[in-house]
Amino acid sequence: MSEHSHNVDEAMETFHKRLQDAGLKSTKQRDIIVEAFFRLDRHISADELLDEVRKEKPTIGYATVYRTLKLLVEQDLAVPKNFGEGMTRYDPIHDQEADHDHLICVDCRKIIEFNDEAIVARLAEVAQELGYSVRRKKLEIYAECQIKNCPNKAS
Amino acid sequence: MSEHSHNVDEAMETFHKRLQDAGLKSTKQRDIIVEAFFRLDRHISADELLDEVRKEKPTIGYATVYRTLKLLVEQDLAVPKNFGEGMTRYDPIHDQEADHDHLICVDCRKIIEFNDEAIVARLAEVAQELGYSVRRKKLEIYAECQIKNCPNKAS
DNA sequence: ATGAATGCAAAGCGTTTGCATCTGG
């Protein structure tokens, strides 16, 4: 937990640095939104995040949330993801940490994160062979649970 | 080319079979749309496909194109893709062929297809370890060209 | 004949934008 909040503090620090470097302003709204974004630390959607930040400041408009998420993406502090739900989810990037991938259960839509070095390494090779260098990747495995009578099965 | 059209014929045959199996109807519109979809054979968007089919039958409505694409996805003859352009693209699935992945140039947005056995194999292992079996995957590498003064660079 | 498919227009949904107001540096 304390380690967790430390990561949030770190992320906020990075965020403020990026704002300053870009000549942008630090505002109360941005702080609330970005803090919640890194605290919750999960593939969150704009309106889930809006719900959260309004607990602290009910006057925050959804446009500000969208604009702040866009800002985070531009500053490489968040990655937009699309799991075919009709809206965009955003994953926080914790500086050092390699960005993870997702396994999505086709039955219950449960989302599991994973990270595999072998895949990352091979990806770099493939890109190299094609004459490119990887900037970022998006890998999603859609799979079904092997357990019989899995309680998560939708049907 | 003749091999190519052969694949289209094969795809049409499969499509008609799936329609019959599902108790759905074969219509002139569906034939035109699906034929164009497999003939063009590239990550196509709904309105690009609409433009194409209207060359042959200008009265086709966009709703029919959307509904047919949805049908193709349900029948596992197409895969929806999202490259962050604000709309969905669809990739035809040629029965035998393993579904390929994409490398997207972050500069010029050029999209290169690739297929790597090592990655596919490792993916299956990862899913296995997590207690899942892969049904399908989505892998996109966002990368930049290594060539200096690449003519494709946007900036 | 009869349930499904079409085409149109309208609605829906997530997201973006114009604009007047406010605020941080």
Next chain:
DNA sequence: CCAGATGCAAACGCTTTGCATTCAT
């Protein structure tokens, strides 16, 4: 001060849907 940020509402673009009509079986 003044460029940038906010909040609201309206606009947007892609996609879905309701409905009367047409069509395949």
